[in-house]
Amino acid sequence: xxxxxxxxxxxxxxxxxxxxxxxxxxxxxxxxxxxxxxxxxxxxxxxxxxxxxxxxxxxxxxxxxxxxxxxxxxxxxxxxxxxxxxxxxxxxxxxxxxxxxxxxxxxxxxxxx
Amino acid sequence: xxxxxxxxxxxxxxxxxxxxxxxxxxxxxxxxxxxxxxxxxxxxxxxxxxxxxxxxxxxxxxxxxxxxxxxxxxxxxxxxxxxxxxxxxxxxxxxxxxxxxxxxxxxxxxxxxxx
Numbered sequence: 001x002x003x004x005x006x007x008x009x010x011x012x013x014x015x016x017x018x019x020x021x022x023x024x025x026x027x028x029x030x031x032x033x034x035x036x037x038x039x040x041x042x043x044x045x046x047x048x049x050x051x052x053x054x055x056x057x058x059x060x061x062x063x064x065x066x067x068x069x070x071x072x073x074x075x076x077x078x079x080x081x082x083x084x085x086x087x088x089x090x091x092x093x094x095x096x097x098x099x100x101x102x103x104x105x106x107x108x109x110x111x112x113x
Numbered sequence: 114x115x116x117x118x119x120x121x122x123x124x125x126x127x128x129x130x131x132x133x134x135x136x137x138x139x140x141x142x143x144x145x146x147x148x149x150x151x152x153x154x155x156x157x158x159x160x161x162x163x164x165x166x167x168x169x170x171x172x173x174x175x176x177x178x179x180x181x182x183x184x185x186x187x188x189x190x191x192x193x194x195x196x197x198x199x200x201x202x203x204x205x206x207x208x209x210x211x212x213x214x215x216x217x218x219x220x221x222x223x224x225x226x227x228x
Contacts (some may be wrong), residue, residue, distance in 0.1 A: 034216075036210075041222070042219075042221055043117070043204050043205075043206065043219025043220050043221055043222055043224070044156065045202075045218050045219065046216050046217070046218070049216065087155050087183070089147060102158070103148075103155030103156045103157070104155050105153070105155055106155050
């Protein structure tokens with residue numbers, strides 16, 4: 001299993017861009033990188049997923065360098081409602097094997113006024 | 114699409130009692146996962162089903178835990194002879210092969226407190 005390392009916490013202010021980096025040095029060839037967001041007392045929610053280079057959707061961007069040993073989730077212009085825990089997952093999602101998807105401890109993002 | 118639902122949302126039980134949780138996945142999702150989450154930690158995989166077949170179980174899943182998914186629809190997770198260490202949030206997720214591979218949709222969870 002590819003282990004991931006993320007900062008435990010980050011603080012930001014409304015309107016700022018937030019970048020959360022995840023290290024996954026032993027990522028395998030078939031592994032994808034997926035980010036989830038979790039609010040208190042709720043299940044995690046899918047944010048974005050990628051394999052290499054850059055992926056962008058309506059809420060975030062995901063930057064993956066060529067060696068794929070790290071990835072950066074970028075949240076543009078955060079608001080108070082973005083305060084949550086963000087998890088970086090690395091796994092072979094194409095086969096969907098549950099044991100291949102591992103959540104780390106996540107990054108607690110706190111956004112203030 | 115009404116999302117993944119779980120019942121009950123909260124359960125308080127005494128040590129040694131049996132408890133059962135239910136998960137209703139998004140309709141037509143063929144994969145269903147159970148996770149356990151303790152305070153300050155990320156969700157921890159327990160087991161998953163493809164249709165009615167239980168394909169994988171974590172080594173963390175003791176013999177006191179059993180899960181079923183009859184007819185490939187809803188699933189139940191039973192914990193026998195509960196222990197205080199079983200206190201956690203139990204999350205269910207479902208998925209299907211879509212444009213984003215096996216993206217998992219999580220339910221709100223069942224919070225179990227063993228006293």
